[in-house]
Amino acid sequence: MSSNNDRDIMVACLTEARTSLQVLTKAGITELMTFRKPPLSIIYILEGLTVLLAPSKRMSDWYEIKKWLGTRVNELLTMLMNFNTDQVSEEQLEHLKTILARPECDSERVRCCSLAGYQLCLWLKGIANYSIIQRQYQQSL
Secondary structure, three states, X not given: OOHHHHHHHHHHHHHHHHHHHXXXXXXXXXXXXXXXXXOHHHHHHHHHHHHHHOOOOOOOOHHHHHHHHHOOOOOHHHHHHOOOHHHOOHHHHHHHHHHHOOHHHOHHHHHHHOHHHHHHHHHHHXXXXXXXXXXXXXXXX
C-alpha cells in the first residue's frame, strides 16, 4: 500500500467511527443498561468499550460492565467523540481484535439486539481498523 492510500484508509476508518456516534444517544446508552441478561453480542461490545476507555480494568462480567457504564452515561458520548485514537496500545488493540472477531460481534447480529449496541460496534470496528492501518503505515515509513 502507498502511504497516501494508507492515510486515506485511516481517514475513512475514523470517519466511519465518528459517523456511527452521530446516531447514538444517551437514551440508547441507557437502554443498554436496562438489559437484565443481555445477549452476548451486547456484553462483548461493551467489553470492547471498556478495553479502550478503561484499560486498567479488565471487565467481561455484565455486572461490572453495567456498573462502569452506569457511572458514565452522561459523559460517554463525549468520551467516545474525544477518544485519542493515536494512543491505542498494542495490548488494547489485540484484546479488541479478539473481541470483535467473535461471531456474536458481527455488525448485523449486534443490530438485531440493539441499535445503540450496533452504533458502538461500528465505532469499535472503525477504531480497530484505524489502529491496524496506522501501525502498518508507521512501519512503512
